[in-house]
Structure formats: C-alpha cells, structure tokens
Amino acid sequence: MKPILSALAGLLAASALTAPALAAPAAAPVAIIHARLLTMGPAGEIADGTLIVRDGKILAVGKGLAVPAGVQVIDAKGAIVTPGLFAPNTVLGVREVNSVKGTDDAKSASADLGAAFDPQYGLNPDSTLVPVARLGGVTRAIVVPAPGGDGEGGGDDGDGSLFDGQVLAIRLAGDLLVKPRLAVAMRFGENGAGGSRGAEIGLLRARLDEVRLYKQNRAAYDRGETRDLKLSRADLEALIPVVEGREPLLVTVHRAADIRQVLAFAREQRLRVILNGAEEGWRVADEIAAAKVPVILNATADLPRSFEIVGASLRNAARLRAAGVEIAIVSPDPAHRVRELRYEAGSAVAQGLSYAAALEAITIAPARIFGLADQLGSLQPGRAADLVIWDGDPLEPRSLPTAIYVDGAPQPLRSRALDLRDRYESGDGASR
Incomplete structure (x- = not known):
C-alpha cells in the first residue's frame, strides 16, 4: 500500500507543477x-x-x-x-446545464452529508456560464447549495435534507473560490424537511441540541459513550459555528407566518439568520427590521406560484427597505440569468426602491450580509x-x-x- 501511496503522491506533485495557473x-x-x-x-x-x-x-x-x-x-x-456587481444567490461554477445531472455539483444526495456538504470542491473555473454572468457586470457571487436528494423538494430527516450545505463566495475570474463556509443553507415551509412545519421545527431543535451535546462531549462521543445522534460527525462539526453564532443559517422561507416562526426560533436558539426569498416579507417588515435580519430577495417575484407566496408583491424590496431592513437582490435564475442582476435592481426602482438602495443591493449590501464588506x-x-x-x-x-x-x-x-x-x-x- 505504501508504494502505491508514494506513487500517487508523486503523480499529484507532478500534476501540480504542470497544471496551468488558475489565478x-x-x-x-x-x-x-x-x-x-x-x-x-x-x-x-x-x-x-x-x-x-x-x-x-x-x-x-x-x-x-x-x-x-x-x-x-x-x-x-x-x-x-x-x-x-455582487450576485448573492447563485450556483455559478457548480451547475452548467439544469437538465443534465452530471453537470450539477450544487447539491448532495448523501444521507451523511447535509450541513457539511461543501460545493467548493465542484467549482469549475472553465464554466461557460461565468463569462456570461461577468458580461452583466457581475464580478463576485455567493454560491448557495441546492436542496439535496433526487427532487427539488424536502424529505424526512433521514435523507439528510434538513440542511442543504455550505455557502461560499466566488470571484468570476481565475481561481473562483474566495471564501468557503460563510453560512449553512436550509429551507423552511412547504419544501422543508419532516413533512410539516411543526415537524421541521421539532427536528431542527433536536438536531441543534445534538450539536451542543456533541460539542461538549467530543471525547465521550469518540468512545461511544453518548446516546446515538442522528447527524453524522461531519454535519455535527459543520453546525458548531452555527450554534456558537459565528456563522448564520441562510433560511429559504416565503410566507409571512413562516418568517415569524424563523425569527422566533432564531431568538429562542440565539442563532444568526439570513432570510432568503421572503416574498411576503413586506407583511412583517417591521418585525424583520427589529430583529436586524437581512433579506435576500427576487425583486420581480409577484406571481402566486404556491400557497406560500400568495401575498408576493413587486413592492416587496421597497417596503422592506423603507422599514429599515438590509436587502440584497438576486437574479431571476441562479445559473443562466445571473447577468440580469442589474435588471432586477432596475425593476425594483420602478416599484419604489430608491436608485441608491437598488445599486447598494447588488454591490455593498451582499458583501455586508456575508461579512465581506471590508474587502468587497x-x-x-x-x-x-x-x-x-x-x-x-x-x-x-x-x-x-x-x-x-x-x-x-x-x-x-x-x-x-x-x-x-x-x-x-x-x-x-x-x-x-
């Protein structure tokens, strides 16, 4: 085995010398x-x-x-x-063609890898979508993992779908990766885990309790002296920064009632959260502002495509910003239409958002939300x-x-x- 490993190490070293520089x-x-x-x-x-x-x-x-x-x-x-411009919710570099599974590295199908799933290892600097997005003035982006499993919806807690994975920042040139592990992504509501909202809150509370137990008893866990934990060790480790408040949960949530539940749960658990979607956010704008929680939103989402977004409004961005909520605007598609990010901001201006706030929502605001404003x-x-x-x-x-x-x-x-x-x-x- 050792000669094989030595040979492999030699091949890797040689390839590192001959590989073209990405930066x-x-x-x-x-x-x-x-x-x-x-x-x-x-x-x-x-x-x-x-x-x-x-x-x-x-x-x-x-x-x-x-x-x-x-x-x-x-x-x-x-x-x-x-x-x-800074696109705050994309799958750039990890998805090429939506309908071709082999080109999609944006999600995990593993039962053992939810919160710990890290899309950085699938980043492709030769993706044809990166130059297209860059031509729209986009130079940085946040990559958010997609829901795992075979479908786009949720599942029960047993399939690892409670958490979607790690959020990371990329540049749209050279070596794409800027900073990994900025947040852990998850969904709440119709597409959440557990089959109902009550089940999801219960599962989430139980899993975070497991993380705290593991954090305080690592040695006992290694000896097999703790109770059985549902999460894999990789997921337990990945969620420690979340329960410690060092990393936020990026929660995709849509209806007003669900937003209230997420805010209340974050207070109870002392978690940092970022809301993603929040089509009915305008209905609870004052509560979001009071919680000092930022929102990432689609400024042109106004069709009631599900019961979660019956109250969607084109004035969502303007109303949230008027209430004092930090907002960032996303493109209409996380891969193929990222170049249209500025069109979304312009549409928000047409619906009452100030020009300065719209430009802020696609430049400095995403950088602030993800802790990168001192660099970008x-x-x-x-x-x-x-x-x-x-x-x-x-x-x-x-x-x-x-x-x-x-x-x-x-x-x-x-x-x-x-x-x-x-x-x-x-x-x-x-x-x-």
Whole structure:
C-alpha cells in the first residue's frame, strides 16, 4: 500500500507543477480619470473623479488626484464607474446545464452529508456560464447549495435534507473560490424537511441540541459513550459555528407566518439568520427590521406560484427597505440569468426602491450580509479592485460594460455565446 501511496503522491506533485495557473497574473497599475464614480462607500458619488488601482487593490479614490508615474491612464470621459456587481444567490461554477445531472455539483444526495456538504470542491473555473454572468457586470457571487436528494423538494430527516450545505463566495475570474463556509443553507415551509412545519421545527431543535451535546462531549462521543445522534460527525462539526453564532443559517422561507416562526426560533436558539426569498416579507417588515435580519430577495417575484407566496408583491424590496431592513437582490435564475442582476435592481426602482438602495443591493449590501464588506462591494482604498466602466446607466438594460476588472485585472468582453454568434453570423460555422 505504501508504494502505491508514494506513487500517487508523486503523480499529484507532478500534476501540480504542470497544471496551468488558475489565478490571473498580476495586473499593471491603472488610473481611471474623468469618471463619475458611484463608490458605494463613504465618499458617495464623485463627479469627475479619479480611481487608482495597484496590485489588485484600490489605492486611491477622489477628485483631482495626482496620477503616479508609470501608471496606465484610462479616460472614462464622464462615464459611470461602479464596483463590480455582487450576485448573492447563485450556483455559478457548480451547475452548467439544469437538465443534465452530471453537470450539477450544487447539491448532495448523501444521507451523511447535509450541513457539511461543501460545493467548493465542484467549482469549475472553465464554466461557460461565468463569462456570461461577468458580461452583466457581475464580478463576485455567493454560491448557495441546492436542496439535496433526487427532487427539488424536502424529505424526512433521514435523507439528510434538513440542511442543504455550505455557502461560499466566488470571484468570476481565475481561481473562483474566495471564501468557503460563510453560512449553512436550509429551507423552511412547504419544501422543508419532516413533512410539516411543526415537524421541521421539532427536528431542527433536536438536531441543534445534538450539536451542543456533541460539542461538549467530543471525547465521550469518540468512545461511544453518548446516546446515538442522528447527524453524522461531519454535519455535527459543520453546525458548531452555527450554534456558537459565528456563522448564520441562510433560511429559504416565503410566507409571512413562516418568517415569524424563523425569527422566533432564531431568538429562542440565539442563532444568526439570513432570510432568503421572503416574498411576503413586506407583511412583517417591521418585525424583520427589529430583529436586524437581512433579506435576500427576487425583486420581480409577484406571481402566486404556491400557497406560500400568495401575498408576493413587486413592492416587496421597497417596503422592506423603507422599514429599515438590509436587502440584497438576486437574479431571476441562479445559473443562466445571473447577468440580469442589474435588471432586477432596475425593476425594483420602478416599484419604489430608491436608485441608491437598488445599486447598494447588488454591490455593498451582499458583501455586508456575508461579512465581506471590508474587502468587497465598494470603491474604497484597500478594497479589491473589482470595478465596471459603463456606457450608460448600469440599471438600464441597454447599457453595457465597456471595461470590467476583477482584482485589478481587465477581463475579456467575450463569452462562448458571443463567439458562437459571431462564428455562425460570419458563415464560418459550417466548415468547423
């Protein structure tokens, strides 16, 4: 066995030396001048501003800044420059084709791996969906695992479907992974575990009690001296940061009554939670605000596709924000339509959300919600140099990026879809 392991280790070492580097090479310093900077930071909007990028970070932002020697200068000519957009609920990099199971690494079918399921190991930096999303100005995203098992719904607690898995952050260039284990995802309501809402609350309480018991008696657990626990050791370990309040539960929940139940359970268990979906959130907006719980929502969800969202409203985003709730806006599809994130924000503006709040909901707000605002989401010194130069208003569908930077590196304004379009428009496709 040892010779086999040694040979395998040698092969892995050799492949590591020959594998292409995934991270983008160090970008040259850049200064963008004469730009209308929507910084989403303390500086607010800066007319005719200058932004200087060095070593993948924002070096300086302001008006009338001196540009250091040896820096490439880009004249924005009054164009709007924003932080790269941040999509807060996607399966980018872990799902390619919805109907092809072999391309879907967004969920676990294992009975032993629910909360501990980590999608980072399925990330594909060559996914064709990443450049498509990036062309919509999206430079960062949150990957949220999908419900496990064979279906899209829940199941009983025995199939590991109470928790969906680990939430992580990615960049849309180079080596995708930014930070794993930001939260644990789960569902509550019609698609929750246990077959009913009462059963789900009971199961959830019991499982979290198991985590606390395990945490306090690891040695006894190793000796087999504790009672039998339903969760696997991997899931028990994954949920310790949740019961300690170091990681939130990202709870997909829809109707107002269920939102109240989630908020009450979080208070009882002293948990941090983030609400995902919350189509009827506007009905309990004051309660969500009082609990200081952020909401990730689809701004155009207004059809009563189930009994959980009979009260869905296009004004959900505006009403929640008016009540003081931190909101982040998602795209209409977590894989193939992430590029439409800014359209969703624009639709929310049409329904009463302020322009500033809408842009915030797709830049700095997702970064704050997931604890990344000290690195991402705004144009401030020291932040990652993710930025987009636009040829018009970024929330207008006909506007397009003229330049996109991720960690200070310029990105190609191309995708496989555009390459195929150009090939077949030119008539070259038939010969290839």
